[in-house]
Amino acid sequence: MSATQIEKRSQSQRREATRQAILEACKAIMSEEDFANSKTSTIAKRAGVAEGTVFLHFENKQGLLRALIDEVFATIHTNIEMIQQAHSCPKRRLRAMAEDYIQQLEAQWPLARLVVGNHARYGDEQTQQALHRHNRRYTQLFVDAFEDISQEEIDGHIPSPVFRDALFGAIEHFAIANFNTGKAHDSAQFLEQLWQLLFRGVLSREHSTNNQSSDLDHIDQKLDRLLNKLDA
Structure with a gap:
């Protein structure tokens, strides 16, 4: 490797390190205040860079928001891929995916609430498109598992969109109502109740x-x- 290549690699590593420092600073601030109220000057100060450096890496605040959304979904997609490999049974796979989703929301709620909140849903066009693209990708994986179960266990037909909206609507409503609010809650119990509501007598031959x-x-x-x- 030439000296020029080494220098370019070093510069690239420094840029990536700066980018990650800005993202980490933003996530830290989001645990203290709402994203809408956060300021790029505060984020820059926490990251130890000039405010202009934030815009150099993310163009604007919406660009920073998109990077955070990408990070949330990257974790979700990675986990789903591992779950798919671990569970050949669609019913077990779907249950494991739902468990992981609610665990991810709770574990990184200050960041994850961008996905289920209004900042991304009603952001600029690029942000809305990015969120829509991510949503379509991961919800389709849930729908695919549901349809696999339907072919095996359902006598009647339940539209996939109804199942999708019921599952995600319930989980996200529970997350908004409980995570980071100080309220006592039991995510495992909630998921079990939701599972029984969605599947008992509908998708289970046990009924x-x-x-x-x-x-x-x-x-x-x-x-x-x-x-x-x-x-x-």
């Missing part, structure tokens, strides 16, 4: 006619207890 009868008896018992309390 046979006998189970239906048993469930109706159980509901009747609950209603009887409720009526007894009201009469007391």
Whole structure:
């Protein structure tokens, strides 16, 4: 390797290090305040660079937002690929993907809320397109698993968009309502309840006619207890 090549490589490494420092500074600030209220001057100061350097790497604040969104989805996509390799059963694969998604939202909520919040959804055209592209890619993986299950286990037809909106709508609503709010919450319990709501009696052969009868008896018992309390 020539001296010129070494110098170019060194410059590239320094640029990447600066870029990462800016991203890390932005993520740190986002844990303290909302992205909309954050200032590039504050981000630059936290990163130890001039404010102009932020614009040199990201063009503008929306460019910085797109880089953060790319980072969130990169982790999600990587994890999904590993889950796909680990689970040949579509039902187990879908459950593992849903578990990972909610875990990722909780683990990096200050960053992940950009994905489920309004800053990206109503950002500039480039940001909206980037978010749409990412969303289509990863939600399609969930839909593919759902359709694999449908072919094996569903007697009737449930539209994939209905399943998609129910799954992601519930998870993202739970995340916004609970993560980083100080509220006590149980993500695992929520996911189990969501799973039962979406799949029990719809996608599970475990819900046979006998189970239906048993469930109706159980509901009747609950209603009887409720009526007894009201009469007391």
